[in-house]
Amino acid sequence: xxxxxxxxxxxxxxxxxxxxxxxxxxxxxxxxxxxxxxxxxxxxxxxxxxxxxxxxxxxxxxxxxxxxxxxxxxxxxxxxxxxxxxxxxxxxxxxxxxxxxxxxxxxxxxxxxxxxxxxxxxxxxxxxxxxxxxxxxxxxxxxxxxxxxxxxxxxxxxxxxxxxxxxxxxxxxxxxxxxxxxxxxxxxxxxxxxxxxxxxxxxxxxxxxxxxxxxxxxxxxxxxx
Ligand SMILES: Nc1ccn([C@@H]2O[C@H](COP(=O)(O)OP(=O)(O)OP(=O)(O)O)[C@@H](O)[C@H]2O)c(=O)n1
Ligand SMILES: C[C@](O)(CO)[C@H](O)COP(=O)(O)O
Numbered sequence: 001x002x003x004x005x006x007x008x009x010x011x012x013x014x015x016x017x018x019x020x021x022x023x024x025x026x027x028x029x030x031x032x033x034x035x036x037x038x039x040x041x042x043x044x045x046x047x048x049x050x051x052x053x054x055x056x057x058x059x060x061x062x063x064x065x066x067x068x069x070x071x072x073x074x075x076x077x078x079x080x081x082x083x084x085x086x087x088x089x090x091x092x093x094x095x096x097x098x099x100x101x102x103x104x105x106x107x108x109x110x111x112x113x114x115x116x117x118x119x120x121x122x123x124x125x126x127x128x129x130x131x132x133x134x135x136x137x138x139x140x141x142x143x144x145x146x147x148x149x150x151x152x153x154x155x156x157x158x159x160x161x162x163x164x165x166x167x168x169x170x171x172x173x174x175x176x177x178x179x180x181x182x183x184x185x186x187x188x189x190x191x192x193x194x195x196x197x198x199x200x201x202x203x204x205x206x207x208x209x210x211x212x213x214x215x216x217x218x219x220x221x222x223x224x225x
Contacts, residue, residue, distance in 0.1 A: 002098030003047035003119055004165070005040040006090035009033055009105035010052045010079020015207050021057060022206050023105050024064065028219045032206060033061070034070050035108035039224065040101070041072045042112040045119050047101065049074040050093055052086045084176050087183060091165075091172055099123050100168055101160040102183045106206040109215060111224040114200055115160060121197055122162035129162075129184045130199035131155030157182060158199040167192060 013022035023033045033051070040049055051074045053061055058076055065071075077093050080086045087102055094100065099122050101115060114130060121128035134156055138149045161183040163171075171187040180186050184194045202223040206212050 001123060002096065003043075003045040004050065004094055004098060004100040005047040005115075005160075006050050006052060006077075006087060006094075006100060006102045007033075007036055007040065007074075007105045008052045008079075008083055008086045008090070008102065010054045010086040011083065011106075012054070013106075016209060016212075018209075022212070024057075024060065025206075025212060027108060027212065027215055030068055031064055032108045032212075032215075033105050034064075034068060034072075035219070036103065036105045036110065037070075037072050037074060039108070039110050039112055040103070040115060043115040043119070044112070045116060047115075047119075050077050050090045051075065051105070052077045052079050052090050054079040082176065082180075083182075084180050084186065088172050091168060094165060097165050099162060100165050101162040102168075103160040104205055107159055107203050108206070109200075109202045109204060109218055109224050110160065111200060111203075114203070117197060118160045118162040121195060122164060125195045126167045127161070127163045127184070127187060127192060127195055129157060129182075129194055129196050130160060130203070131157045131196050132199045132201055132203075155196060155199075157184060157196075158203050158205070159183075163187065 009023040016022040024031045118128045134151045138151050140147050171190040202218050
């Protein structure tokens with residue numbers, strides 16, 4: 001079986017609001033992206049790594065690779081307008097079949113063990129989505145009066161979101177819709193039942209400045225080892 005990882009890093013990081021896009025910011029002395037690539041490289045299934053980057057940031061990334069002597073093999077793919085388009089560009093660059101994990105490059109604390117589990121479950125069941133149970137209470141504010149939602153029925157969805165490639169290719173035949181916030185929503189819209197497994201609390205998505213500080217503390221504690 002052939003394994004692939006599409007690491008999407010084509011975003012501009014508006015919520016982070018830094019001059020340098022968040023995927024290039026330093027975490028424990030190295031760009032965020034390098035931690036993420038390293039985690040996939042350490043997975044025993046040895047996936048081919050496709051890194052999706054905005055065309056205007058590819059030169060900067062190559063400079064960083066030289067500066068940090070970063071030699072993990074990976075292919076660079078052009079990013080798209082939304083995450084959906086970046087994933088689709090990655091998928092279009094894969095020939096043949098196998099299993100593909102799609103992962104936000106800004107989740108650098110993903111562990112090789114969880115990557116392995118997601119590949120194995122997806123290989124068996126067609127897809128595998130990681131998620132964690134919420135710890136806050138949840139309320140629907142789209143209705144009046146607002147109403148509490150049972151959190152025992154819910155998970156907070158993370159990445160990797162892993163699929164047999166034929167499944168993800170078929171799902172991504174669906175044209176872009178604004179409600180497609182992740183790959184599971186694309187696959188579900190296309191008619192696939194989604195399988196979930198327990199994710200990891202430390203697998204945070206660096207979105208706001210404080211997330212980088214939290215990631216920095218967690219990485220020093222070695223949480224993903
Ligand atoms: N056109 C896009 C938009 C997002 N992403 C990637 O999708 C992941 C999740 O997106 P998000 O955290 O929203 O990143 P940004 O879009 O960069 O952030 P923001 O929404 O704050 O601008 C990130 O790794 C991001 O680089 C991408 O590859 N291509
Ligand atoms: C894919 C994702 O990380 C799953 O939680 C999330 O949907 C990305 O959302 P964003 O608004 O693009 O950060």
